[in-house]
Amino acid sequence: MLPRQPLLRAITQRALRVVTRGVALALCFAVLSPSAATAQETTGRITGRVIDGETGQPIAGAGVQIVGTTLGAMSGVDGRYLIVRVPAGTVTLTVRRIGYAQKTVTGLMLPAGGALEQDVTLSEAKLQLTAVTVSASAERGSVNSALDAQRTATGIVNAITAEQISKSPDGDAAKAIQRVSGVTVQDGRSVFVRGLGERYTVTSLNGARMPSPEPEKRFVPLDMFPAGLLQSINVSKTFTPDLSGDFSGASVDIQTREFPARRAVTFSTSLGMNDLVTGRSLIAAPSAGREWLGFGASSRPLPAVLSSAQSIAGLTTRPAMNGAINSLRNSWTPTQQTGLPNGSMGLSVGGQDPIFGLRIGYLASLTYSASQEVRADAYYANPVQRDGRPQVLESWTGEGSTFSSTWGGMFNLSSLITPSTRISLNNTYTRSADNEARQSVGQSFDFSLATVERNTLRYVERAIRSTQLKGEHSLGGQTQIDWTASTSGVVRKEPDRADLVYAQFGQGEPFRWTDGDPNVARRTFADLQESNISLGLNAKRTFGDAANGLTLKLGALTRSTDRDALNRQFAIISSFVPNADATRRAEELFDGRFTTDNDNVFNVLNVSEDGVYTATERLAAGYAMAELPIGSRVRLIGGARLEQARINVNTSLASGNFLTSTLDNTDLLPALVLNIKTSDNGQFRASASQTLARPEYRELSPVQYLEVVGGQITSGNPNLVRTLIQSYDMKYELFPNAGEVLSIGFFAKRFDKPIERVDVATGGQPIVSFFNAGGASNYGLELEVRKSLAMIGERFEPLSAFTNVTLMTSDIEIGEGASANTNANRPMMGQAPWVVNAGLSYTSTNSGLSATLLYSAVGERIYAAGTIPFPDIYEQPRHLIDLSLRLPMGERWTWRVDARNLLDAPFRLTQGPVTREEYRLGRQLAFGLQWRQ
């Protein structure tokens, strides 16, 4: 046991550590960044984008002129323009483009030596050319509304923007995305849209698909993306042919921040506490290596002597066997430690500056956070059917704690090489580490209801990298081409997990080691790497009128994904530990006293014969779609995507053989979208599409293996086929003012052969496997309101409220087969009957003070399907209330206070009358400071 550190010292240490690291990094950037502009200048520059007021699309080739001067520029392929050496003072801009009404923006105040950003929207020219004149501040509203992805998207999109995130206490993408209509997050990182499991959501970063670092499910853990790197998270809920075909429930696209118009440096830091962590005595997993940077795996290596099943067979002598046991880290049980405060910091530098005569936009950003989370007052139970209902058979109480660190960085460059060509390079890297300890004590059915103590030490490290090169070309005014070459990779390492069970041999006796049992001591090593390379090309041509003509889009994509996974698990079993020693801690039993030379006490066993598999996926796709305006109010978008995917999963067996499972499909996926502008700010959309969902790689491998997570035996099914999904959506939206929305939508989906995870009952231990169920349907209603409360009265002008509510229902028909051991008709796993998000925010117009109160709750949803006669396991609703304050202090400083999880409602799983799992996470309070230049 570690000596308890005095709280104050601990806090100071953590704070100092965070701050010193932050300052060091800040200095680093300050030195590297170009020197600030000199004060003697009398001119400034104006930059911005020209965008289509209806679609939000950039307009290339628009002429931007400073009225009263000869200064001017053409907007580039991305709509951006830049005019330098503009005399300081009040400036007026004129923007022209054939097909659009000319617009004049007045009242821009350009300081000497400063920079000004002014985006301009252009609207389609009506019958007669009408020039429009607006003030700079009024123009901001129309820009905001044009950039509102929700409004301008072809299909149905819900988004959360950097601005909204900054007003919430959400520190990462997983927390932020929960605010989006119809989205729920499970286990803090995997996204469910409209109640559909992670397999029905695809995630991309700046439009390029991210590989999944998870061994058993396919999802990108969004908590790896710190909020500081985000521009927006867009959740597309309807399919259009230019999206990936395995889009089935939703597509989540994370947009990293864009570079600012003028050079800007931002530094922020925060320090927080959790009422169940900070200053309290907690269990903790012993640390090894540079965990705080997410580099702890190399200190927990898989010993070479245990690297394969064959190598255990070679341990024929006692010294060799003992050597193998001693090669494992001697770490089995949690230590005791005082909970530390949480901290985070972020630094970003961005701007656009000329390098060798070429203006380069750049943004570099770095964030780091460290936190400690707990599962306090944890309770776990398993049921037995007695007197016709489930009752508790065995139960445990305990606690858990996780030390997490996450850091990430981004480096984006972009340049307009010629007026019609823009090249961008985006790089993102994030890395996280979670070091978790769990301990629980209870009665175990496997031990004839004797009392046992279970200990788990688990360290998980993940990294995601992405590099993307993108080109946009304008070929004349009517044709645009863009291409993307990207590579991304993920790594997940779960090295050297330790599981230990000590048992009490009688009431009041000390806990002790159990001889001869292969289930009391386990070590597990898991390692997964996945990478992909993709090339995409899109071409767009507008026929006829630029703003009102027929637009044709063609595109092609090829993507190649490769995965390598390793999972090795060992049991340590004893013949006889002397009675007097059996009550020693495991760290003493394995300190060499029983594992030296010819000692014959412990043996290592392989837990399963497999553990290594590789998967490859080769995908080729092409699409064609057209946007056809019918009159000025109706747009019809239709097209189809052809996708060919071939998945191979090779599982290697200890016997030296390979098992290969293959899935090869070519699918044509049509989509049709109808958009009707019912008024200037009202819109009706309807869409129908067919998409698919492919099995996760691991699900196709027929080998049985013991899951690291959960410990149950899992076996894939090489006979799985892909799921086809028909989706129908309708939505009516009203955008009364910029930033406001009222919408109501209805959706229906029909799944043909959805893949369900099922419990297979056997003569022995149950096995988890995967089957194609007969079918499923999912339908629901989405409501969203985001409204300023100014309508109530002038005093309420600084207040705005928002809420989104999703009501939905689903039904899965299991059909014939082994899966009939779960309820034959039930909602789909993870689908909640309702999801509610609501918030109230206050923004003072003069002081800049803002406050946001957020509420969210999810109705009870199936966490896992029950095996008959047991009912399904439900996750009970948790009501979450968060509060955020932002207080600007002068031009450069902003204070922030964030309070999370104010109600501290417990996480609870129930199965009929039995509580299967329950714990609390604690309330969090954080103080932060941001500085910007």
Added chain:
Amino acid sequence: MSFASTRWLPRLAAFAGLLAIVACGDEDPVTPPVQPQPLAAPAGLAGTSPSPTSIRVTWSAVTGATSYEVERATGTGAFASAGTATATELTVSGLLPETDYRFRVRAIRGTEQSAFSTEATVRTSNRATVQVTADVTTNTTWTSDNVYQLTRIISIANGATLTIQPGTRIIGGPITPGQAPPVTALMVLRGSRIVANGTRENPIVMTSAAAAGQRFPGDWGGIIIVGNARSNRTGRVVVEGPTPADTVGWTGGNLDNDNSGELRYVRVEFAGAAAILNVELNSFSMYAVGSNTRMEYLQAIRGLDDMFEWFGGTVDGRYLVSYESGDDHFDAAEGYRGRNQFLIALQTGPRVSPRPGNPGALSAEQSGFEVDGCGSAAGTCAQGFNSTPYNMPVFANFTIMGPGAGVLPVRAGGDGGLGANIRRGTGGVWMNGVLARWPEAALSVFDPETNTRITEDSLNVRNLLLADNPRDFDAVGATNRFGQADKFTNNQIRTTTNAAHTLFAAVPSASTEVANGFAFDWRPAAGTAGQLLREGGTGATLPGRIPQRVTNFFGGTLAGTTYVGAIDPASTDPWYAGWTTYFRN
């Protein structure tokens, strides 16, 4: 043609003989009858094995011999006649493959016999190994002159019958040192049958593909039979072992008198393979097997999991032997309602362990009997431990001997090392048996539901002899332990103070592993015979509701006995002699 030859052959032979005598007379006209030379013993005895089951022996002719008598012995055994020949050769068939036989021959003239020749040892040739890679889907016979190597889990499917000749050898493999072997097994699917009628002399052997001396428990899977009888689990429950992608369900049957075939004189050795820890196969797995199936004279040796396990079903059994289990010797669960009489189990030490590197492991909770009402708590037991039909096995005349103290691990909860672990709502009958040398206790009754079975008179434990167990009954618990003596009063459960092994004529003392080929004698040792007889000579009358469960047992009635244990003390030819064997590796 054949008609002509059979008709004329004897006459031709007689004529030839007459000619010979005449010729002889011509050659030796000496009038005084000369005493013939004593017949010399044949010389030059040698043999070859033209097939795995036959040997052709030849020798030099002996002057004056009219015929020759050939004797053979198996290994070091006694000689017995193998046949006579008039020529100087004889082909002996019906032999065991790959076995040494000793031969000797003597010449015969009338009633005169020569001395025996020098012995010649001839080994029958190796059997051809037939790789079995495909399921058996049409009626097929496996013959004793081949070795059948199972390369994966081979199913007998599609309603086919697999007939296996006596003496046939079946192996699971290949076994490559340093590599985990493939999981191999022989599985009889619902509606298909296995007819494996070995004989006492030529049992059918299913074993590891590794050479003798290099075999380990868990080298291969074992035999799995899936029938169509009822069980008490609902939904689709699949057989342990095969991957769920090609799972075979065994629940949902309703034909309690289903017939999956016959197994007689079959040994399953070194079975219990596992693809993953705790999913080891059993040597004999009977899933919902129906009562018209015949199972008798079966032995399991050194399996890594249970030796005999019944999952539901109604099949009866008798003359079952289990030697050195990696888990339980007899496991019956999930609505099994068959009867079994004459069972032997012996666990010695040290404990069996799998091939290094293999994923399987022996259980930490080994028992003689482990009997569960509805097996797991994890589901598909519609009424939990009270699911119906109740698990109601009958075990009569058993001798179940554990390893004594210091071999099995001591466990919290004491759920291993028990003579009979009776749990999870099971009923049933245990009678006329011996539970000896179990390190935890002889009898344990666990779970309230199982206690209810006692009060319902559905669980009867009668007339047992307990020897050498530290406790006769499991410890008393508040809510979960009901194996107390007062539950079994008036049931003639007796305890002897004799060391268990001294009760029997030849059974090793505790924790001593027997030598390869050890011959057991489970009959009472001199001086302790009385211990194994029923108290008060109450004879064979079965009390309570037990008589309702004894009819239609192997064409007769399951009879009560005047003794406890697996063998009649008066037997002169024990049923286990000749076909059972005991190997370590």
